[in-house]
Amino acid sequence: xxxxxxxxxxxxxxxxxxxxxxxxxxxxxxxxxxxxxxxxxxxxxxxxxxxxxxxxxxxxxxxxxxxxxxxxxxxxxxxxxxxxxxxxxxxxxxxxxxxxxxxxxxxxxxxxxxxxxxxxxxxxxxxxxxxxxxxxxxxxxxxxxxxxxxxxxxxxxxxxxxxxxxxxxxxxxxxxxxxxxxxxxxxxxxxxxxxxxxxxxxxxxxxxxxxxxxxxxxxxxxxxxxxxxxxxxxxxxxxxxxxxxxxxxxxxxxxxxxxxxxxxxxxxxxxxxxxxxxxxxxxxxxxxxxxxxxxxxxxxxxxxxxxxxxxxxxxxxxxxxxxxxxxxxxxxxxxxxxxxxxxxxxxxxxxxxxxxxxxxxxxxxxxxxxxxxxxxxxxxxxxx
Numbered sequence: 001x002x003x004x005x006x007x008x009x010x011x012x013x014x015x016x017x018x019x020x021x022x023x024x025x026x027x028x029x030x031x032x033x034x035x036x037x038x039x040x041x042x043x044x045x046x047x048x049x050x051x052x053x054x055x056x057x058x059x060x061x062x063x064x065x066x067x068x069x070x071x072x073x074x075x076x077x078x079x080x081x082x083x084x085x086x087x088x089x090x091x092x093x094x095x096x097x098x099x100x101x102x103x104x105x106x107x108x109x110x111x112x113x114x115x116x117x118x119x120x121x122x123x124x125x126x127x128x129x130x131x132x133x134x135x136x137x138x139x140x141x142x143x144x145x146x147x148x149x150x151x152x153x154x155x156x157x158x159x160x161x162x163x164x165x166x167x168x169x170x171x172x173x174x175x176x177x178x179x180x181x182x183x184x185x186x187x188x189x190x191x192x193x194x195x196x197x198x199x200x201x202x203x204x205x206x207x208x209x210x211x212x213x214x215x216x217x218x219x220x221x222x223x224x225x226x227x228x229x230x231x232x233x234x235x236x237x238x239x240x241x242x243x244x245x246x247x248x249x250x251x252x253x254x255x256x257x258x259x260x261x262x263x264x265x266x267x268x269x270x271x272x273x274x275x276x277x278x279x280x281x282x283x284x285x286x287x288x289x290x291x292x293x294x295x296x297x298x299x300x301x302x303x304x305x306x307x308x309x310x311x312x313x314x315x316x317x318x319x320x321x322x323x324x325x326x327x328x329x330x331x332x333x334x335x336x337x338x339x340x341x342x343x344x345x346x347x348x349x350x351x352x353x354x355x356x357x358x359x360x361x362x363x364x365x366x367x368x369x370x371x372x373x374x375x376x377x378x379x380x381x382x383x384x
Contacts, residue, residue, distance in 0.1 A: 061327060063320035071240045071312050074124055074150045075102035079235050087153060091126060092144040093117065102147070151247070154239030158225045166221075195220055195363060203367040204374070212370050215258065219251060220363040227308065227355035231348065242358070243309035245301070252297035255366050263373035270375075300365055307358050311351045318343045 077085040086103030095116040104112045108121040117128045117139055126147075128139035169185045181189045200209040200216055226241040241247055269275060271289040273282060318340045325336040 061320070061323045063317070063324060066320065067313055067316045070238075070316055071243060071309060072124060073240075073244060075105065075121065075126075075147060076107075077150050077153065077235060077239075085153075085235070087148045087150065089119075089126065089147045090145075091119070092146060093128075093139070094142040150239050151241050151244050154226070154229065154236070154241045155247075157236045158222065158229060158241065161225055161229075162221060191220075192217060199360075199364050199367045203364070203371040205371065208374055211262075212258075212367065215254075216363050216367060219254075219366060220359050223251075223304065223362055224355060224359040227359060228352075230308065230312070231351055231355065240309065240312055242304055243312060245305050248301040248305040251304070251362070252301040255300060255369060256297040259369050259373045262370065264375075266375060267373045296365075296369055300362060303365075304358055304362055307354060311347065311354055315344055315347045315351065318347065 075087055075089060077087065079085060084103075086101045089098070089100055089102050089105075091098040091114075093116050098114040098116060098119070100112060100114065104110065105119075105121045108124075110120075111129060111133070112119045117136070118130070119126050120129050120133075121127075122135070126140075126143060126145055128136040128143065130136050165184065165188070169188065172179070172181075172185060180186075195216055196209070196213060200213055204212055223242055226239075229237040230240055230242065232238060271293055272286055274285060274289070277285060321340050322337045326334075
């Protein structure tokens with residue numbers, strides 16, 4: 001049974017409105033939180049409102065701080081109210097390993113006494129402090145933080161999701177390749193064929209596209225799943241994985257490594273010493289070609305990072321308007337809330353489109369780079 005398009009649109013709009021409401025609730029809770037009274041380290045900790053007495057004066061809402069806390073990585077995962085998942089802090093120091101729960105930091109307001117040093121959180125970075133509370137810069141510089149952070153946990157969750165989706169589908173194909181697709185398989189097969197027929201073959205060529213398909217499919221669905229999870233404002237969503245520069249850098253570095261490993265002689269000759277070009281001109285042209293070779297993966301990295309992060313910032317900025325105007329007067333807060341909610345719903349729809357678009361663009365540009373690296377074979381097969 002196929003749903004009517006209007007019915008599907010209603011489901012999407014209702015889901016987005018619910019997500020917007022949850023985002024409003026999360027930020028409202030953020031404005032009332034007082035981390036100094038956070039519980040001690042437990043895997044998941046819950047405290048009552050009585051453990052967080054209200055301050056004597058109103059706490060000023062800091063939109064910039066709230067937005068940064070939502071888009072940056074963290075050592076714990078906020079669920080709701082004063083309930084968080086405290087993730088393990090794993091540090092490799094010059095004196096050995098340190099392992100403890102991030103809950104001991106009490107949201108950055110407590111010092112943790114480890115086996116070797118005393119530690120504090122400063123802007124979600126673990127630093128070493130002395131007896132007076134001042135940072136020990138030399139010891140901090142020697143620390144290698146390999147903690148399971150929010151983004152790391154989100155990456156593991158996305159891997160589990162991808163495995164849970166694709167292993168059963170793969171088994172169905174292996175058992176009966178000619179059987180008509182059904183269920184989730186019927187949804188994903190057109191996407192897989194689209195990547196093959198409209199991205200891989202046109203840009204890489206029929207002769208060589210097969211060896212690149214596993215990476216292209218993996219990177220497309222990895223980015224897509226993490227983009228979609230990032231739009232969900234509650235656990236296991238809400239992490240800004242593809243808006244983390246380290247993640248996009250790693251993906252781009254993998255693309256660069258594949259290009260270097262699989263490229264042919266013609267590709268490097270074109271970059272280092274273009275045939276038919278006078279040698280004096282090569283002194284100018286070769287550095288430009290080398291620069292272009294390095295910039296390509298950098299563009300991949302920045303495009304994905306900037307688009308995903310910008311979308312989150314815009315949505316959070318619209319939500320912040322409610323609390324900013326609400327601090328001026330209750331009437332202004334209620335008035336701007338209607339305007340903000342409409343804008344957030346619109347931006348959420350746009351972000352849903354961007355989630356697919358950025359996965360497509362990254363995959364397409366990767367295929368173009370792979371095709372240029374094996375250009376000789378690409379032309380030999382008479383591609384039209």
